[in-house]
Amino acid sequence: MELHIAKDATQLSENLAAWTCNYILETLQEKELFTFVLSGGSTPKLLYNLLAKEPYAQMIPWNRLHFFWGDERAVPYSDDRNNARMACETLLDKVGVPPENIHVMRTDIEPQAAALEYELLLQEFFKRNARTFDLVLLGMGDDGHTLSLFPGTEVVHEQKAWTKAFFLPAQDMYRITLTAPVVNNAAAIVFLATGNGKALTLQAVIEGEYKPDTYPSQVIRPVNGELHWFIDEAAAGALQV
Numbered sequence: 140m141e142l143h144i145a146k147d148a149t150q151l152s153e154n155l156a157a158w159t160c161n162y163i164l165e166t167l168q169e170k171e172l173f174t175f176v177l178s179g180g181s182t183p184k185l186l187y188n189l190l191a192k193e194p195y196a197q198m199i200p201w202n203r204l205h206f207f208w209g210d211e212r213a214v215p216y217s218d219d220r221n222n223a224r225m226a227c228e229t230l231l232d233k234v235g236v237p238p239e240n241i242h243v244m245r246t247d248i249e250p251q252a253a254a255l256e257y258e259l260l261l262q263e264f265f266k267r268n269a270r271t272f273d274l275v276l277l278g279m280g281d282d283g284h285t286l287s288l289f290p291g292t293e294v295v296h297e298q299k300a301w302t303k304a305f306f307l308p309a310q311d312m313y314r315i316t317l318t319a320p321v322v323n324n325a326a327a328i329v330f331l332a333t334g335n336g337k338a339l340t341l342q343a344v345i346e347g348e349y350k351p352d353t354y355p356s357q358v359i360r361p362v363n364g365e366l367h368w369f370i371d372e373a374a375a376g377a378l379q380v
């Protein structure tokens with residue numbers, strides 16, 4: 140695991156934008172397409188805004204990238220809380236990613252059907268590969284959730300299915316999420332977390348005892364890939380290192 144600490148969220152996003160661009164370009168020297176899982180929530184907006192601007196808008200061959208989502212809130216695309224909408228508005232629409240390269244989790248059909256459809260799409264995409272995505276970007280909520288793997292939910296322990304949909308009573312909404320088995324087979328996983336609201340949880344996730352029911356982010360352990368944490372000083376505040 141590699142820790143990248145920056146003084147604040149702006150510097151951190153700049154560092155991660157540069158890292159992401161280098162990683163994409165290096166990977167595309169070896170293969171034709173790059174598969175990139177995006178996260179939702181508020182933290183990645185700065186990063187997406189930066190990637191949509193120069194120099195990255197020109198440097199990245201966007202038509203060779205395929206975009207997926209780590210999780211989705213089952214609300215219409217028109218709703219501000221929709222994770223795909225946020226990423227499309229801040230990044231994908233701005234750099235002109237071809238629509239056929241954008242693979243959203245559907246929210247216009249029943250959530251279980253949408254999860255199954257997404258699983259089939261991924262199985263088809265990665266059929267002959269033990270490796271799945273080239274890069275998975277993850278957030279971590281103040282409560283330790285990542286993707287839509289929330290504390291105390293069954294989906295945290297999923298070992299087989301690549302996607303799941305379930306009702307989250309605390310938010311009165313369905314969630315659709317990738318699961319640990321498909322994420323942990325990615326070539327690289329990057330957590331992005333900022334702010335002192337996440338400091339104690341982050342310390343427990345990284346340095347504490349393994350308690351996935353309390354800290355679901357702990358189930359993210361790449362089988363054979365890289366794991367990076369990009370955090371600002373506020374989020375790193377409780378770490379012992």
Ligand SMILES: O=C1O[C@H](COP(=O)(O)O)[C@@H](O)[C@H](O)[C@H]1O
Nearest residue numbers: 178179180181182210278279280
């Ligand atoms: O609900 C969600 O929250 C997490 C963390 O969001 P943040 O606002 O604390 O950055 C996010 O990674 C996930 O995609 C989203 O659905």
